Each structure stands twice: as C-alpha cells, then as structure tokens.
Amino acid sequence: MTKLSLRDVVKRFGSNTVCDGISLDVAEGEMVCLIGASGAGKSTLLRCINLLEPIEDGEIFLDGEDISIPGLDPMPVRRRIGMVFQSYNLFPHMTAIENVMLAPRRVYKKSRQELRPEVEALFEKFGLADRMEHYPDQLSGGQQQRVAIVRALAMKPEVMLFDEITAALDPQLVGEVLEVLRLLKDSGMTMMLATHEMGFAREAADKVCFLKDGRIVEEGPPSVLFENPTDPQTREFLARVL
Numbered sequence: 693m694t695k696l697s698l699r700d701v702v703k704r705f706g707s708n709t710v711c712d713g714i715s716l717d718v719a720e721g722e723m724v725c726l727i728g729a730s731g732a733g734k735s736t737l738l739r740c741i742n743l744l745e746p747i748e749d750g751e752i753f754l755d756g757e758d759i760s761i762p763g764l765d766p767m768p769v770r771r772r773i774g775m776v777f778q779s780y781n782l783f784p785h786m787t788a789i790e791n792v793m794l795a796p797r798r799v800y801k802k803s804r805q806e807l808r809p810e811v812e813a814l815f816e817k818f819g820l821a822d823r824m825e826h827y828p829d830q831l832s833g834g835q836q837q838r839v840a841i842v843r844a845l846a847m848k849p850e851v852m853l854f855d856e857i858t859a860a861l862d863p864q865l866v867g868e869v870l871e872v873l874r875l876l877k878d879s880g881m882t883m884m885l886a887t888h889e890m891g892f893a894r895e896a897a898d899k900v901c902f903l904k905d906g907r908i909v910e911e912g913p914p915s916v917l918f919e920n921p922t923d924p925q926t927r928e929f930l931a932r933v934l
C-alpha cells in the first residue's frame with residue numbers, strides 16, 4: 693500500500709528551482725534512499741514532505757490525504773512524519789531520557805511515569821539502555837544521534853525522514869547509526885533517507901532515487917540502479933562516488 697506519494701512537487705527559492713516536478717511513491721514499510729551530488733535538492737525535498745518548507749506546486753499525500761494544502765496546520769502532520777537531521781540538537785542541560793520525553797510530555801500531555809516504560813523500551817531496543825541518564829556531552833556523536841532518533845520515535849510517527857544523519861559523525865561511529873536504521877526497517881517503518889552512504893543505500897534500500905538539479909533522473913531497486921543504471925548522468929555520478 694502506498695504510504696507517501698509525491699506528485700509533481702515544485703519548490704523554489706526565489707528564481708532557484710530546487711525541486712523541479714518530483715513524483716515519487718513510497719510504499720508502507722519501504723526504505724527509499726535519495727542520492728545525488730550536493731545541492732541536488734535531497735534535503736529540501738525531505739523538508740517539503742515534513743512541511744518545513746511550503747511548496748510552489750504539486751501535491752504530497754500521506755495515506756491518500758493531501759497534506760500540502762496551503763494553510764494546513766503542519767503540527768499534526770509532523771507528529772505522523774518524524775524527521776532526524778545531521779545535527780542532533782539535544783538539549784545539553786537535560787539527560788538523554790528527559791530529551792526524549794520532552795515532546796511527548798508536551799504534545800500528548802503524558803506524565804513521565806506514563807511515558808517511561810515505552811521510552812525505556814526504545815532505549816533498550818537501540819542499545820542505549822545504559823545511557824538514558826547521561827547528558828549529551830557524556831555521549832559520543834553516534835550515541836547522541838541514536839538518542840535523536842529515539843526522540844523522534846517517541847512521538848510514534850508513521851513515517852521517518854532522515855537527512856544525512858551520519859554526515860557529521862566520525863567514520864567509526866557511522867556503523868552504529870546505520871544499524872539503528874536497519875533495525876527500524878526490520879520493524880516495518882516507512883522511511884526516506886537523504887544519504888551519501890552509497891554502501892548502505894546499495895545494501896539496505898528497497899528503492900534508490902538519483903536526484904540531479906531538483907529532478908529524479910533515475911529510480912529503481914539498488915540492484916538495478918547501482919549495477920546497471922540506464923541513465924548516463926546516473927552512471928557518471930556513480931562512477932565518481934563509488
């Protein structure tokens with residue numbers, strides 16, 4: 693079943709067309725990786741889906757419902773579509789678990805006692821059970837990013853968007869964050885990633901989209917896109933990065 697559907701999405705910054713008519717379907721439980729050179733429009737597309745950026749044209753559907761109608765309250769949509777960024781932005785004066793419980797306490801008006809069992813289970817699931825009471829500066833970058841993912845999951849989203857979440861990490865910490873993505877995929881989460889981690893996209897994605905100048909130039913399963921791309925621009929990009 694299609695969970696997320698983009699139809700001819702156009703996003704401009706002034707005269708710069710950053711998403712130039714993007715159409716894409718993401719099925720329930722699917723992991724879609726957006727790849728492409730810096731400036732291709734990957735981050736902007738994710739930000740449009742999460743309604744962080746208004747779009748100029750086109751539609752975005754979540755479970756068949758148009759979420760891109762101008763003037764629509766973005767907050768209920770953002771509860772359903774979680775997003776994690778390159779910078780984890782945890783509050784430094786709060787422990788990991790307090791960081792994670794903050795939004796659900798405020799948004800769902802739940803008490804710490806009510807939230808704690810489910811939040812602890814998330815920390816456990818992602819290998820952070822012994823880090824719950826640590827402050828961000830007591831955690832490695834990889835652990836902080838995993839806490840940021842747990843924080844997004846605590847809102848019980850139906851779709852997760854990840855924008856270059858390993859780009860700021862030391863290479864030896866990338867693997868533990870990618871492992872979290874694998875676990876999430878195995879648990880059935882619908883996910884979209886902007887990534888430069890070609891090895892991960894190749895091995896874990898259901899579908900890979902190559903973006904160039906705000907357009908999807910080629911899309912398909914990694915076995916086709918990486919092994920036998922039909923588009924010359926895709927071939928040229930892959931030859932450069934692989």
Ligand SMILES: Nc1ncnc2c1ncn2[C@@H]1O[C@H](COP(=O)(O)OP(=O)(O)OP(=O)(O)O)[C@@H](O)[C@H]1O
Nearest residue numbers: 705710728729730731732733734735736737856886
């Ligand atoms: N808030 C903004 N205002 C003006 N231009 C912007 C804004 N955000 C992004 N852009 C422009 O949109 C284009 C696409 O940027 P975007 O960050 O989406 O690319 P990307 O593919 O995610 O690149 P990267 O891999 O470096 O993250 C760039 O030309 C960028 O300068």
